[in-house]
Amino acid sequence: MELAVTDITKRFRDMTAVDRVSCRMTKGVYGLLGVNGAGKTTLMRMLCTLLHPTEGGITWDGEDIFAMDGSYRRILGYLPQEFGYYPEFSVHDYLMYIASIKGLRPAAARRRAGQLLETVGLSGSERKKMKKLSGGMKRRVGIAQAMLNDPKILVLDEPTAGLDPNERIRFRNLISELAGERLILLSTHIVSDVEYIAREILLMRGGKICAAGTTEELIEAMPARVWRVPAAKDQAGSFMKSYKTANMKAVRDGVELRLLSEKRPAEEAAEESATLEDLFLYYFGEKAGEGNV
């Protein structure tokens, strides 16, 4: 059970959305972390055979997924970032339809849909029309839909976008629950979504995977260190221009900054242990003033 991505590139005209990406995934949760436009969705679409890579290949247990055709899609579940549905369908109709195009027999589909609605906390809403559901409920139907065929590979593109903090926590738990014997690839730009549940995190920027590994490995490998720096109010600005700043909090006699730097940024600075948030900042963050050129 291995999904291997080898040097894939996807170009749209003159724009390279995914640039020579390689990675290997087996079972467990993988978090694909990146800012807007990093190429996450494009990469996932290729993994779901919706787009052909311009270069490179993707294999499942050594077989090309495009050549596998139906037999690959049979073990695939996908929740797209923009999850579309048939507005006039009831939740039940929707799930039954998707089950049918996933090759489930009606009796099995009914059973499975019932179980999944319970898992995602929607039993009782079967007769509701899709268009009348709240955003969070739609996402949950989206997850249920992706899980109908009990996929070995579950691809979730920003499943937590637009969810409130409570929903977000429920979601995280749900994903851990679903993990089991499958490969889950989950994209997000919110660190906490994957921090504790992902077995491995892939950091994506400008179409490239710029770092990958477990949280510990990534933090270990991060070139910068994290410092807590007390400073006077008027000094804060100059610190923030020179260093990536994770946090600033007001204290009694000034401010306290959390900075990323390879070297000690100031005499009074105290080193702290880094978190995934810091890592995210290190790879994707900007110093104050950058970016508004």
Next chain:
Amino acid sequence: MFKYELKKIFFRTGSIIAMGILLLLIGLVCWFATDVYYVDRNGVKQRGPSAVAKLRAEQKAWAGYLDEKKLRRVIAENKKIKSSPEYQSENETDREIAYSRGQGFEDIRTLLNKSFAREFREYDYYRADRLSEESALRFYENRVKLLKEWLEGEANEQYSDGEKAFFISRYEDIETPFYYDYATGWSRLFEYAPTLVMVMLLVLGYLVSGIFSNEFSWKADAVFFSSYYGRNRATAAKIAAGFCVVTGVYLTAMLIYSAVVLLYLGADGWSCPVQILFSGWKSFYNIAVWQEYLLIWAGGYVGCLFIAFLGMWVSAKTKSAVLAVTVPFVLIFIPSFLGNIRFSLVGKILGLLPDQLLQMGNVVGYFNVYSFGGKVVGAAPVLLVVYAALIIPLAPGMYRGFRHMEIG
């Protein structure tokens, strides 16, 4: 999954409105087609079932072979009425009373007008009134004579010798005398069928336009195409749904329309030659009324299916429902803008456009023929065969176009 494809089509406000419009239109067309009046002996126009019954009874009294004896009687009766004081009167009611007396043979009188026209393409409403009883002899002969004159004169350039010979032989081969019967049910049915079929096609075009493209506009495409059957069976189910919608709606609408008109006006005259109908006198298709009815059914069905499939094919290729809805509009309205050029090369091409299928009743009256290696064939069978054959590659065409879609 087929069942859900149908749900996707019909569970939309737009589709419900479209079906409502179609029902309304069927009602309207039925109403127009059955709006027949009878003028009673007091010169008063009557409508409704009893009027139909009276008209039918009077016309049925004239049913039978249109031989010399019968035509002489018609000419004589007509003369009598036309020389009556009521007919000569300035008074509107008196003239209606005169008309009332001739209602039974009015259809035959119009055939006399046609047969004795000075020119092939002329129609003189009063021609029959000037005929002597002896002319009855020349009723069938005239038909051929006018055709020949036309082919040698006005239409000389438009047809090859083979085609001319074809028309003449069709005219000469027809069995005479014609058997006449009351056939108002059929002539009314034929008259309004094109309107019904064309509007039905627009509704059908709308219904099927979203079958493919809505997956994209609903953003349901990603889940669809990443599913096991998305790129094969589920795509095929869409084509099947399109086919069944066209077939189901067409059959239902035509059945309702035919049933209403024929039950109300009567289906008498089904076995008469189409030449006894006002629209059929000149037709070179030597067929019976029921055969023209079948042609209208078949033509309408093939036409609707072809155009609807063409629209689906366009939307499967372009992801656009708008383009798909445009197809039927263009195919129906462009030819009518180009006018009634029925002859010459342009006419030959126009005669083969799919809008012709929707009005087979008219095609039966047109002089459109096509030659294939010396053999001359009328437009009606050519249209049916050509478009039935063109439908076949459209299905695999849209299948391939849709299943290979990239979602990016």
